[in-house]
Amino acid sequence: MSYNPKEIRNKWQTFWKESETYKVSNDLTKPKFYVLDMFPYPSGSGLHVGHPLGYVASDIYSRYKRLKGFNVLHPMGFDAFGLPAEQYAIETGKHPGVTTAENIATYKRQLNNIGLSFDWSREVITSDPSYYKWTQWIFTLMFNHCYCKAEDKAMPISDLLAQFEKDGNTKTSAFTDYNKKFSASEWKAFDASEKDQILMHYRLAYRKVSFVNWCEALGTVLANDEVVNGVSERGGHPVVQKPLMQWSLRITAYAERLLQGIKNLDWSESLKAQQENWIGRSEGATVFFEVAPIPNPSPSGEGNLGKWITANPGSYKRLEAYAKEMRQNPTTQEARLWEELRGEKLGDKFRRQHVLENYIPDFVCLEKKLIVEVDGEIHFYPENIQADLARAEVLEELGYKILRFKNEEVDKNISRVLLKISEELSKRESSIGTESSPSPEERGLGGEALKLEIFTTRPDTIFGVTFMVIAPEHALLNSLVSAEQEEAVKAYIEATKSRSNVDRQASKEVSGVFTGSYAIHPFTGKQIPIWIGEYVLIDYGTGAIMAVPSDDDRDYAFAKHFGIEIIDICDKSAYPNATKSDKLGKMINSDFLNGMEVKDAIALAIQKLVAQGIGNLKVNYKLRDANFSRQRYWGEPFPIAYDKEGAAIDLPLEELPLELPPMDDIKPVNGKAPLSKLTNWSYKGMPLDTDTMPGNAGSSWYFLRYMDPNNDQAFCSTEAVSYWQDVDLYIGGTEHAVGHLMYSRFWHKFLYDLGKVPTQEPFKKLINQGMIQGESAFEYKVVNENKFVSYNLKDAYNTIPIHVAITLVNDKGELDLEAVKRWRPEQAEAEFVLEDGKYIVGHEVEKMSKSKHNVVNPDDVIEEYGADCFRMFEMFLGPIENHKPWQTKGIDGVARFLRKFWNLAHNEEGAFILTNEEPTEKEMKIVHTCIKKVNEDIERFSFNTCVSAFMICVNDLSDLKCHKQAVMSELVKLISPFAPHIAEELWHKMGNTSSVVKDVTFPQFEEKYLVESVISYPVSINGKMRVKIDLAAGISQELAKEQVLANEIVQKWMEGNAPKKFIFVPGRIVNIVV
């Protein structure tokens, strides 16, 4: 029988499947090894030849480890929830569950075609309720935990509640973004919804207002990559940032551990660097700058500065007019409530639309410092939510309490609203008499003057500060704007708002506006202007900076643009190449820091700031908590219901999985999630959350589920996870460098804190496979004509290149015109201008994709050349990490090699011809050289050189006409991880009944076959190789010198000179210096 790859592929794939060859048990007697491929999303277009590169590599390594005696876990599954299936469903009406199942079936068939040794009994599919039950469960664990900074691990919310009951939040070391303090009694006095809101600032899974890309025209929320240049990718409609109450995961609590953990990972340097940059740790200090009071323009005519003057004097005039207008145009609900509050009907005096600081609350009781707000729909629109948050912060700092009601509440149950107001009034003490209304002394933190907190990594440059900049969204903005600057600031804020993020980033022109306020320099007492500038970001540091134009490029540009003073404080003359961003130089013009090197100055500056109580050491991270809600259908539902108070209640494990309900119409409505359309989406009468989890939910822990995939009592049994531990080798693309890998590490560390997994890091070693690009082919269409010209003639015309299917082009780059005309009906009538009777296409290497018509399907390659050839060719292309173009024509070399390998055991008629002759020394040396090389190269994941080694070995044995079973037997075992089908066929032909992919031991080279009695030494004279001389192995340096110097050619090159130096590296080289 001649070599028939197709036949033996079918034969052995069926055999392996039927005998469950690749089934893995949790066999504790063997050492474990866990090899994992990154979770594929089963897209509708199936696999192309680029995808299996990593799968083949991991498969070879798995097979190798298996034959080395390890119990190897090598599973596969599917990241099955996601947008494309949902989008496809919306377009076609086909349920995403159905298309996903179809796509998975295609993927599995293609993967099996390649002969990969997956244990399919461990398959994990994220959209399967028995799997996402545990995704939901882990989410509830995060919901029920916060992070304890003292212990540096997750802590149950119940422990936090105990701390609150005892000391409020004054002593807890829980990680939080909540910056107000409350006592135990205050905590106890909070109502359920207030407690819920406070706890949301501590939970690891929590709700907050975050922004989504809202596209009005499409009526839907878009993912970041669906937004291009500020408009929707589909249709190019405008996209705005819309605030929504959504879930987030507090990954920031783990920032430091995620950073530290990277150090010990066996990942590529670039990947580690990417993660480090993403976390973006920077050490510095926060510094408080006092704000000088805004010069008071006397409130015109009103000399009576009584205790009711609660407004910011700078902005009173404007606001007063506005308030008057509002009083005259109340909403129905406001009018109704006013009727019940006016004239001290509840026992305390209320004012309506009274100016407080820079705001105009609906109703306020100044004596009890209680504000009542009635909100309509308007408060759920963009600007307002953020504005509300900012003003609440300021007002609460002034001691006010805000009660918020919705219009419906006033409409439906006004007595309940009034009851709540009276309750609150009775709780609160009168501020009249004991203290005056808000005065400058009372403003700001700790009863002192208003202070601006900034973050800097260069506290040493504090004497170079000539202005301050706050972000346009800064909470204190309104308190800082003077009457004179009012208009300018308003215009600036409007201008920045109307620009999308993309616009803002694209043009880096300097922009900003003066607030009218001044900060006071903590050391010099000088007044420093406070500006607003969009180059300061609200969500990094404190959203405010001290600007040092002499030592920061951005500050410099800003100062130059607006003509602000620049003070030199750092002498860099000793470092000619240093830039402003380098922390180098000697301090000048800096009082007590003068003459110090930057590094020492930073330390001393911080010391001084801390000593004076105006600054603190602070570490900042770029890492942000990421949004965990999607307003989509095809994802895991949140196991969360909301009680009457609106507080979030997690569903207990017994209620999980909370299954995704079947729906016919999964289109979103008015930006609300599809699930919100259901009338019965509730739990014990409480409405359930209608968002679903993002794609990274299911893929953040799937590698643990493979260890124990069918367990319905636990996400993974303790026995299984303590045996398999973690992933020893992880192979996948770089596109997951931060997202998936960062989240998985975070989830894993969380589970570690809870004692659910034994390791801190999930993926010990990681290899990034390179991308295999496609070779695109182009036709050249003449502009405005239905005419196409051949490649070498195109310059004579005005043409545009058009992708043409690479499958219609032959080896010589000639296009099959008949096929093109069938493929593209609009070209059926086209004129083709040929060269030498042929139409030659142009080529370009691009990413492989359907739209570029350059996709090569592995099924086709396997059909023609066989799975073994496909596997070996993928490896032979080059190092696994490299990006490289796919050119099918190169596969012939590997195909020839396999045929040659087959022919070592068969004659020309196809008869099996292996003999039982003893191999010669020479043959053994050839085989063991190969065994040595392959063992070493697999260990260092250099699979391309393994294939070369096999080729060399087979070439050498063919030259010797070696047809000996003893030799082939070793080679077949050695090649079985690479080419399992041909190996199994030959193995069985040799009379074995066991399986060569499972039951044998991987060949180990023996030194004795490789020893040489004579070594051919390259001899160099003055470092140039001149001649090779055979010397006995183990020869002494003296003897070698004697023999080498006696050589004719050596003597010729030495030209009669005596050797200055004689270098002899045993087994390597001889070098003579003349």
Added chain:
RNA sequence: GCCCGAGUGGCGGAAUUGGUAGACGCGCUGGAUUCAAAAUCCAGUUUUCGCAAGGAAGUGCGGGUUCGAUUCCCGCCUCGGGUACCA
């Protein structure tokens, strides 16, 4: 801009700790076989001088360390990836 990574024949690539640069394969050239083609086999294939023997140069560029550098160090250039006003 910043952070990574990489530059070796016509092409993919090899050279593992500093020790014969270009393994292996593709492509190309010539030859054998064939009526012819495919397939197969043999020889050649870094550039350059030379009929040849044999020289010279050569791993992005310029320096350096070394008996010896693709490999180590310094300074550049180009390409790829990531990131982006992160104070």
